[in-house]
Every structure is written in structure tokens, then in C-alpha cells.
Amino acid sequence: MHTMEMEYVIGVDAGGTKTVAFLAEPLGEAGYQLVGKGAAGAANMAQHREETVGQVICAAIESAFASADMAPQPVSAACLAVAGAGRAPERLRLLRWASEAKIAEHVQVVHDAEPVLYSANPEGVGVALIAGTGSLAYGRDASGRDARCGGWGPLLGDEGSGYAIAVAGLRAAVRAADGRGPRTRLLAAFLEHLDCPAVSDLIAAIYDPSVTRTTIASLARIVLREAEAGDSVADAIAEASASDLAQMVGQVTRQLALEDGAYHLALTGGVLIHDVPFRNRVLAQLDAAQTRPLEVTPVPDPAAGAVTMACRHWHRVHWRR
Amino acid sequence: MHTMEMEYVIGVDAGGTKTVAFLAEPLGEAGYQLVGKGAAGAANMAQHREETVGQVICAAIESAFASADMAPQPVSAACLAVAGAGRAPERLRLLRWASEAKIAEHVQVVHDAEPVLYSANPEGVGVALIAGTGSLAYGRDASGRDARCGGWGPLLGDEGSGYAIAVAGLRAAVRAADGRGPRTRLLAAFLEHLDCPAVSDLIAAIYDPSVTRTTIASLARIVLREAEAGDSVADAIAEASASDLAQMVGQVTRQLALEDGAYHLALTGGVLIHDVPFRNRVLAQLDAAQTRPLEVTPVPDPAAGAVTMACRHWHRVHWRR
Structure with a gap:
């Protein structure tokens, strides 16, 4: 060789x-x-x-x-x-x-996160935002200095990730079932998707040893679907998650002194690649926070x-x- | 036999x-x-x-x-x-x-939850609130009718449990480390307790396969200690957790039509047995919500x-x- x-x-x-x-x-x-x-x-x-x-x-x-x-x-x-x-x-x-x-x-x-930057531009410069099963914002400026925010894993954080969105949705559903939280279509949607005749069957469905973190994260699309369909509980979860991700990007741009409207943003991970309305929520939050990217590149x-x-x-x- | x-x-x-x-x-x-x-x-x-x-x-x-x-x-x-x-x-x-x-x-x-009620009074009537590694409120009236709230496990809920308090504290600590959240003494307290020289060492310390849910839950006492010592982030977590538990009790009393000031409350689980200031927060929240118990029995x-x-x-x- x-x-x-x-x-x-x-x-x-x-x-x-x-x-x-x-x-x-x-x-x-x-x-x-x-x-x-x-x-x-x-x-x-x-x-x-x-x-x-x-x-x-x-x-x-x-x-x-x-x-x-x-x-x-x-x-x-x-x-x-x-x-x-x-x-x-x-x-x-x-x-x-x-x-x-x-x-x-x-x-x-x-x-x-590094190849995400290189997928977006040949210099590998800008901010990469990952929101799949986990989440992370990582950036690098032209001088090679880098910064990161998030990426702490499912227990310590991973805010805005598919896992975090799914867990927030599941919790809202059981709180509604308990009568402790507002009614939400998420409850019926999860029960149907997980083939649970009764709410208490959720426990067996979710804690089954065969259920991985990735399986849980895949339930995020139910939350995001109901958010788009107008369920206010799901909408609040989607909005808070988009805000978490925008905040992570904002923290990286501040650390690297990247200016509003002047950096490349590369997006990857199932939640940002497959769910365009959710991606647009994140971009709207970046807009609102005046942390606008110059260019946005989805990196499938x-x-x-x-x-x-x-x-x-x-x-x-x-x-x- | x-x-x-x-x-x-x-x-x-x-x-x-x-x-x-x-x-x-x-x-x-x-x-x-x-x-x-x-x-x-x-x-x-x-x-x-x-x-x-x-x-x-x-x-x-x-x-x-x-x-x-x-x-x-x-x-x-x-x-x-x-x-x-x-x-x-x-x-x-x-x-x-x-x-x-x-x-x-x-x-x-x-x-x-059943023996908790029987430990508190010989008729086994009233509301039992458990907040240890997990959390649950369970009640039974004199006619034998029962009701429950919470007890969904660490992923679906268990609000106010030791695990939930610890996880909220850990998340607040890493958000502070990222510069995304307010400064809190929790960060230094966790790093010291877990023997982590750097913040990034938290990942290895927390996700080590030997770390059980019970180990994580035991970190709740750090959050509750800092809450009593005046850290405002820890205080907010303690207050929100006490409110979650009081809400669970309130939901059970409503379902059983137990009147304000007229039911027996039995408390158990490490968080409620060993941490008297936290127990008092829960009782204060029950007071504020006009879901006062007639009598409170800690059940170690x-x-x-x-x-x-x-x-x-x-x-x-x-x-x-």
C-alpha cells in the first residue's frame, strides 16, 4: 500500500x-x-x-x-x-x-461536526448545527479557532435533538393523561403509533429493553407533525426546541465573533434534514435573535x-x- | 406449613x-x-x-x-x-x-405505594407521595376507591423524583458551562463531587456504564443542598420539583374528592425522608394550592x-x- x-x-x-x-x-x-x-x-x-x-x-x-x-x-x-x-x-x-x-x-x-462544515464549504469554515438523535453546534473561523455548544448527550442535554423533542412530547402526553397537563393530540398519536390500547401500556412500550435511544428519537416526527397540524402543546415543544438549537448556534457565533448575516451555517441530522417546517423554525429563531447566517446548507x-x-x-x- | x-x-x-x-x-x-x-x-x-x-x-x-x-x-x-x-x-x-x-x-x-398508606394509618386510607429515585402519588378513600398520578418512570416523567432533580441540576450546570444558562454553584459542586478536573470530564463520569439511575438520583442531594445554600438556579429546580409533587398530590385528592385539610398524607422516598427543607417546600406548595393534608406522616x-x-x-x- x-x-x-x-x-x-x-x-x-x-x-x-x-x-x-x-x-x-x-x-x-x-x-x-x-x-x-x-x-x-x-x-x-x-x-x-x-x-x-x-x-x-x-x-x-x-x-x-x-x-x-x-x-x-x-x-x-x-x-x-x-x-x-x-x-x-x-x-x-x-x-x-x-x-x-x-x-x-x-x-x-x-x-x-467537522465533516459537516467541509460538506458545506471547501474551507470547512462556519457553524455546523447537528440535530439528529443528539444535538451539537460547532463552529470554526478562518484562522482555525473553534468553539462548540451542546453535545452533552441525552442525560446532560442534547436540547433540540430528536430524542429531546420525543421525550418532551411523551411527557406532555402522560401529563395530559394524568390530568396534570393541557389536553394534547400527542396522547392519541403516540398510543396509535406505539400500538397501545391503554395509556398505561406506554410504560411497557417505552421501557422495553429492545427500545433504543434511536427508536425514542424517531418519535420526534410525531411531535413535529402534530405541531404543524396545530396542536398547541406540540407547537410549544417544537418552538422551545428550535429556540434551544438557535441559542446553541448563537453561543458559538458569539465565541468566534462571527457577525450577524456573515457566517455559513451547515445543518444536518434527521430533525433538520427531513423536517423542513422545523428547520424553518430554527432559522426564524436565528433571525429573531439577530444571529442570521449568510448562507444555509443542508448536509444530508x-x-x-x-x-x-x-x-x-x-x-x-x-x-x- | x-x-x-x-x-x-x-x-x-x-x-x-x-x-x-x-x-x-x-x-x-x-x-x-x-x-x-x-x-x-x-x-x-x-x-x-x-x-x-x-x-x-x-x-x-x-x-x-x-x-x-x-x-x-x-x-x-x-x-x-x-x-x-x-x-x-x-x-x-x-x-x-x-x-x-x-x-x-x-x-x-x-x-x-400501598404499604406506605398502611404504614401511616391502619385503615390504609389517604394519599401516599413517593419521591425517591422515582415518584408517584397514590390515594385511597374509605370506600376503597383509589387514584394515582405520576409514576411513569424516568423517561416519561417521575417529576420531582431524585432522578429528575439530579438531571435538572446536571443540565443547568452544563448550560452554565456552555454560557447558555445562568451561572450556578451547581457546576463546581458536581465537578468536585464527581472528581472531574474539567467540565468535559462530566461526560465520561455520567455516561460510564457503571453509573446507574440510582447513582444519578443520589446527586439530587447536591442540588437540594445548593438550593438551601442560596444558589438561585438550584433553588428554582427545588421549587419546580416541589411544585410537581404537590400537583401530583392535588390531582389525586381531586379524583377522590378528598377535601382541603381533611386527608392523611404519607411521605416516603429518600428525597422526602432525608431532606426536611425539601419536604417543607412540598408542604408549602400544598398549602398554597389549598390541598392541605390534615396530618403528615413520614414513612422511612x-x-x-x-x-x-x-x-x-x-x-x-x-x-x-
Whole structure:
């Protein structure tokens, strides 16, 4: 594999919802041709051991090779963007695993927000807002200085995430059932969706050991659907969640002294990609707070940004030699 | 074991924090003499399988026999009060297990709030408010009609519980660290208690697989301590939690048409037993909402109420013969 010619590169985006691997053939210094796509389950360095995260990443990479009718093989460069890998100790543990697993000649491990920035613009500058199963705002200015807000996981925060929206909706529903909270269509909507004849059946449905955080987070779309349909309880949850996300972006722009109307905003995660009305709520809140972005880029596939980063990393390493 | 003479009885209180078993010798129809006490881990029918709950209950019973220097043996009657056993299917599953495990000649399974009422008054009438790892309000009037509010578990609710108070405190602390929320002494208090040099170390400390719900709930005392010490963020959390609990009691009194100043209130769970200032906040909120109890009884050992229920059950069964 020690040749100066870059053959294939891999970009991986591993997060709380799923792990996606892109296999690509580089074209010149900047571009690439996508060869295969693969996916596997959720992976998060804050919640799983590196062996578990590694196994999930391997499964996604193997699935990408399979989609290209290729046998898995070490590639020239790989960029692994992993949720919960924001700090050096986690990155080093994963890097050590990747080197043993012989994924690529050159491997870099970054946190999951970095390729979102690179997907949005080639300089990787601006603010990335992630709202999927978890949530995080991360920004970088032209000088390379960075800042983050949120990303504390489901217990400590992740405000505005699919999980947070779903949990707020479920709680509002049971409070309504108890007679402690305002009536809401969320109660009937959850009971129907979860196939629960009675309200008390929610307990078995939600606490069943097979129910993952990702399953819970997927219930966010019920809350957002009822919000759009005019349910005032669901609407209040959607509005508060959009406000939480806008506040996270605002905090990052303040830390980096990014000016109103002058920064790039890249959006990713199921809640922001698939739910346009909710995305518009977030943008309206940024407007109201005078933290307006110059440009907004939805990034459905952060793994593409990871491929770009892998290509750049390879060129940087070989240029230095 | 089929004798008309009642020899020993067992009362078990199994909940989200711990499981306690009392072994007692009945004295006449009403009283009893405590012979041994045992304890084991948390058990909850909504979150664990009946085999797991059963094993924990067995461990607590064996520990009670051991404390009395006795070998474990089937007793005349046992009352198992178990969190999450509010519905017939869960109770039946546990009853089937108890019959196979040959714990006692007569076994009854009730939910964890019932013995709290029996600990407070011999008729088992009034409102029981539990705020430990989880929370629940349960009431019964003189005619036997009952009502409940809350008790939905950590994801769907359990407002005002130790877990809810701790999580609210942790979230406020990281929001302060992010610069998104008001400054609070909670941040330094948690970092010190959890031995975290940096704020980002909280993630590893909180999401470590060895950290249980009970461990998290135990952090409530930090929030309540800072609330009493005058931290305004902690104070707001304590006040909102007390209000949640008072609202749950109020909902039960309304459903049972219990009048202001005319019902018995029994309190249990770590948050209400060990933290007197917090208990007083709840009582002040009941006052403000004009849902005042006639009498307030803290119940540090609901297992004692379970012993009373076991004695009554035995007498009822044998009187019918």
C-alpha cells in the first residue's frame, strides 16, 4: 500500500442514529467519484467502548465495499468522523484501533461536526448545527479557532435533538393523561403509533429493553407533525426546541465573533434534514435573535465531507514528505 | 406449613433505589415483633423482568433471615410491594414466580405505594407521595376507591423524583458551562463531587456504564443542598420539583374528592425522608394550592406497612375458611 498514488479513500460519519461509510476514488486534488455507500448502526465514543464503535465502523465500511462489488481492502486514506470523539483521549483510542484494523494507510479521527462544515464549504469554515438523535453546534473561523455548544448527550442535554423533542412530547402526553397537563393530540398519536390500547401500556412500550435511544428519537416526527397540524402543546415543544438549537448556534457565533448575516451555517441530522417546517423554525429563531447566517446548507450526507477531509489529509501528508 | 398458626411474616418494599425485607413475628391480630431486616438492590417491574425482580427480592429476604441468625424458610404470609406492579399482568407474573419460589403459604403482590398508606394509618386510607429515585402519588378513600398520578418512570416523567432533580441540576450546570444558562454553584459542586478536573470530564463520569439511575438520583442531594445554600438556579429546580409533587398530590385528592385539610398524607422516598427543607417546600406548595393534608406522616420504612398488610391478608384468608 505504500505508493504515492492515492487509490481509494473512505469517509465515515458515525453518530447516535446510524453510521455511514462512503468509498470514493479521488479525482485530482479536490474532487472524488463516489464508488460505494454503506451503513451500520449507531456509534458514539461517549457511550460505547472503542471496540464497539470500531466494529460498527468496520461493518459500515464492509457494506460500502459490498455495494461496489469489491472485497474489503486497506485504502489510501480514511477520515472517521465520530460522535463523542471531541477530545484527544477518545480520538487516540480510536486511532489506535483503526491502525490495528488496517483500514487505511492514513487515518484521521475527527468529531462528527467537522465533516459537516467541509460538506458545506471547501474551507470547512462556519457553524455546523447537528440535530439528529443528539444535538451539537460547532463552529470554526478562518484562522482555525473553534468553539462548540451542546453535545452533552441525552442525560446532560442534547436540547433540540430528536430524542429531546420525543421525550418532551411523551411527557406532555402522560401529563395530559394524568390530568396534570393541557389536553394534547400527542396522547392519541403516540398510543396509535406505539400500538397501545391503554395509556398505561406506554410504560411497557417505552421501557422495553429492545427500545433504543434511536427508536425514542424517531418519535420526534410525531411531535413535529402534530405541531404543524396545530396542536398547541406540540407547537410549544417544537418552538422551545428550535429556540434551544438557535441559542446553541448563537453561543458559538458569539465565541468566534462571527457577525450577524456573515457566517455559513451547515445543518444536518434527521430533525433538520427531513423536517423542513422545523428547520424553518430554527432559522426564524436565528433571525429573531439577530444571529442570521449568510448562507444555509443542508448536509444530508456528512460522510461526503469526511471523504473530502480524507483526500485533503492524504495530500497534506504526502506534500510534507 | 399448612397450620392455622401464623408463625412468621415477611414484608418487602422493592423500589428504584433499593429493596428492603422485614421479617416479623405476629403478635395478636394487629401488631408484630420485628425479627430481622434485610436489603438488596433496586427492583422495578416496569424496568426489569420478573426473574430479576424475584432474585432481588429473594436476596433481600435471605439477608433478613441472616440478620436474625435464621436459615431462610417459607413463612406464613408475605406481602411484596413492588414498584411498577400497579397493573394486574405484572402482579400475576410476580405472584406466579413467588409461588414457585415458595416464599410463603400466602403471598400477595401490591404496588409500592400501598404499604406506605398502611404504614401511616391502619385503615390504609389517604394519599401516599413517593419521591425517591422515582415518584408517584397514590390515594385511597374509605370506600376503597383509589387514584394515582405520576409514576411513569424516568423517561416519561417521575417529576420531582431524585432522578429528575439530579438531571435538572446536571443540565443547568452544563448550560452554565456552555454560557447558555445562568451561572450556578451547581457546576463546581458536581465537578468536585464527581472528581472531574474539567467540565468535559462530566461526560465520561455520567455516561460510564457503571453509573446507574440510582447513582444519578443520589446527586439530587447536591442540588437540594445548593438550593438551601442560596444558589438561585438550584433553588428554582427545588421549587419546580416541589411544585410537581404537590400537583401530583392535588390531582389525586381531586379524583377522590378528598377535601382541603381533611386527608392523611404519607411521605416516603429518600428525597422526602432525608431532606426536611425539601419536604417543607412540598408542604408549602400544598398549602398554597389549598390541598392541605390534615396530618403528615413520614414513612422511612414502607416495608413495615408491608408486614402489616401480610398479617391482615393472612387473617382475612383464614377467617374466610
